[in-house]
Amino acid sequence: MSLIKSISGIRGTIGGKTSENLTPLDTVKFAAAYGTWLKETVTNKKVKVVVGRDARISGKMIQELTMNTLIALGIDVIDVGLSTTPTVEVAVPMEEADGGIILTASHNPKQWNALKLLNNHGEFLSGEEGSKILKIAEMESFHFAEVDALGQLSKKNDYIDLHIEQVLRLSLVDVEKVKAARFKVVVDGVNSTGGIAIPKLLRAMGVEVVKLYCEPDGNFPHNPEPLKEHLGAICALVKEEKADLGIVVDPDVDRLAFIDEKGEMFGEEYTLVACADYVLSKKKGATVSNLSSSRALKDITVKHEGTYKASAVGEVNVVKLMKDTNAIIGGEGNGGIIYPEAHYGRDSFVGVALFLTYLAEKSLKVSKLRQEYPAYFMSKNKIELTPGLDVDGILKSVQKRHENEEISTVDGVKIDFPENWVHLRKSNTEPIIRIYTEAKTQQEANDLAQKMIKEIEDIIA
Structure with a gap:
């Protein structure tokens, strides 16, 4: 099958031979490399790491291997259990942790899993940091703790709720306005943790929820990448339920796509465009996306008298340029919203809350909102x-x-x-x-x- 080692972590298929797949031995080796790097970086105190996972079938196994490896290195672990990538990113600074690991292979099929690695800000590692970890893994230069110095494990199961509370406090999220709009929304959670998180968020905003594939058992009912060719069921259900829109997320809930009231795709590229349009309508500023994202973001930014910059592909590159330009919103054209007031990571919770607030404020059908933006095709x-x-x-x-x-x-x-x-x-x-x-x-x-x-x-x- 396949094992991919990169600066952002390790991704592979479950089963098969070591060094060719994400086997238990490979999981332990790379968790140990990350933990060793953290211990070399944080020398003045005991290291603490937040660990969470999406609902993949292999998730519990990979998480246990990862957490126990960190504990064996003398690192304290906070287990947030079934979670999302943005939730773990939020949890790291809340816990004053030194890093975080999310066990998820994003939009890859169910046979895949991965260790995504975060720094103490809850952000993805730089290329230099990732390269150091790969080198440590290659050398296998690990030093495990003696029995009295083992790390401690604690469990915290409320971080999705804490994440939702944080999102609802954002200055441009208007819960009362959304409640007054009385939206009805269909949610496709691809049988992963989005099926827990997004309905909770919507109900907190007074939205009527129709759930589709929201059982977090890891049996993905369709290809989990939120593209038009995979989303026939929700497109049909939005029309059948006479819903105002549909919401689709990937297994780790950092990519967000909308379906309009006619059962048509809003366009994954336009998730960021619509959210940026709303944010820029309230505050002038800069925006950032990567070079492979739609020109529509630049058009909208210029319309609002802001400045637009394009980064190299990759979330870490988008975040760096956002910080360099003090951008007020940015992200990637694959439905990834990065809103610094929340945190520097792609976050579907934030995207949903901003989009619904804007939709309520404009009092438009989703299809009509889409028509307000430049029409581009990729x-x-x-x-x-x-x-x-x-x-x-x-x-x-x-x-x-x-x-x-x-x-x-x-x-x-x-x-x-x-x-x-x-x-x-x-x-x-x-x-x-x-x-x-x-x-x-x-x-x-x-x-x-x-x-x-x-x-x-x-x-x-």
Whole structure:
């Protein structure tokens, strides 16, 4: 199957051979590497780590292995149990912990799991920090605690409730306005922890909830990535229930997608656009998304007389640029909302609360709100390369051919044409170039992608 080691953690499939999959031995090794790094970093006190998981079938097993490894290193562990990625991110500073681990493989299918690693701010590690942990894992230079110095385990099961309370206190969340709107919402929790968290949040805001796939047993009823082709059931149920909208989250609840009252996708790219539109309508400021996210965020930001910047792909890169520019909202086009007033992490709780407040304030149907935004369409492709080809050289050739256009080389090559754009990125794990395009029609986006593929093929030839 597969085991992927990266600066943000370790991700793999359950079962199979060690070093090729996420086996118990691999789990212990990387948990020990993270714990060892923390102990080397925090030298003035006993280390404390928050650990939580989504509802994957393998989650309890992987969590027990992870927590007991940390305890064996002499680290105190706070077990928040079934949780979400943003909830663990919030819990770390609340507990004054030195780090956090979320056991989740995000939108990957049920055979996958992962250890996602956080710093003492509840934010993902930097590239430098992640590289140190990978090196420690490779060397297996662990020193476990003697029996009297073992870590202690404590359980806290109320952090989803505490997270909801924090969200409802945000300055731009108006619970009374949402209650007055009397919304009816269908929730697809993909049988993970979103099925616990999002209905709780909605009920706290006075919303009538219709639950779909909200049993947190880890048996995902469809591909858990919240894309249109996977969401036929909720689209149909929104219409059947005559609901105002549908809400879809991924298994760890950091990606958020909406369905309008007609059972049509609002568009994952437009989750951030709508929330930013609301925030910017109340306060002028900067926004940030990554280079592969929709141009619509830039358009909305400029409309509100703000400034927009684009980062390299990856949440840690978005967060860094948000801090550098003092951005008031940002995120990623895959439905990830990062709102600094809450914390620096993608958070569907925050996205839901902001979106419903805005919808109530504008007193619009979701489909009508969508029509207020620029219409863009994306195409996502890849071109497979022969191993050994000079990918950087190929990208430089593309850049040279389009040197008179607006070009960014922050992350691969992005070419901004007047009416559309293309973003070319090499993969770090396989010999491919990812090709993302966006234009004002789907056909135009598809045609631009094919044109770039042909151009790359000509360069290789």
